[in-house]
Amino acid sequence: xxxxxxxxxxxxxxxxxxxxxxxxxxxxxxxxxxxxxxxxxxxxxxxxxxxxxxxxxxxxxxxxxxxxxxxxxxxxxxxxxxxxxxxxxxxxxxxxxxxxxxxxxxxxxxxxxxxxxxxxxxxxxxxxxxxxx
Numbered sequence: 816x817x818x819x820x821x822x823x824x825x826x827x828x829x830x831x832x833x834x835x836x837x838x839x840x841x842x843x844x845x846x847x848x849x850x851x852x853x854x855x856x857x858x859x860x861x862x863x864x865x866x867x868x869x870x871x872x873x874x875x876x877x878x879x880x881x882x883x884x885x886x887x888x889x890x891x892x893x894x895x896x897x898x899x900x901x902x903x904x905x906x907x908x909x910x911x912x913x914x915x916x917x918x919x920x921x922x923x924x925x926x927x928x929x930x931x932x933x934x935x936x937x938x939x940x941x942x943x944x945x946x947x948x
């Protein structure tokens with residue numbers, strides 16, 4: 816069946832997970848190079864694409880960041896199909912990404928960026944277990 820991008824569902828899910836993994840790799844490299852704010856953005860987008868993949872597994876497509884977070888919470892966390900920590904991780908990452916992208920005063924420490932990259936790593940691994948069933 817064709818979904819949001821007009822691709823077969825399995826192919827689209829695979830492409831979303833690949834994009835997620837690429838963003839995570841970029842986040843890790845940016846972190847190691849000292850670009851902490853950019854690492855935050857890439858870590859968030861890794862989670863964003865992984866969450867899109869699991870939502871697509873349920874036949875759900877979203878168009879906005881808030882829509883994704885809301886759908887993820889209602890379809891997985893509130894139905895006890897996913898541990899609540901993953902909903903929190905996604906929400907916190909999106910808020911931090913927005914702060915560093917749009918604020919000229921918000922700075923991110925290495926520790927803060929590293930923690931988010933670690934969260935993104937766990938998030939992707941958890942989403943793969945659902946999306947690839």
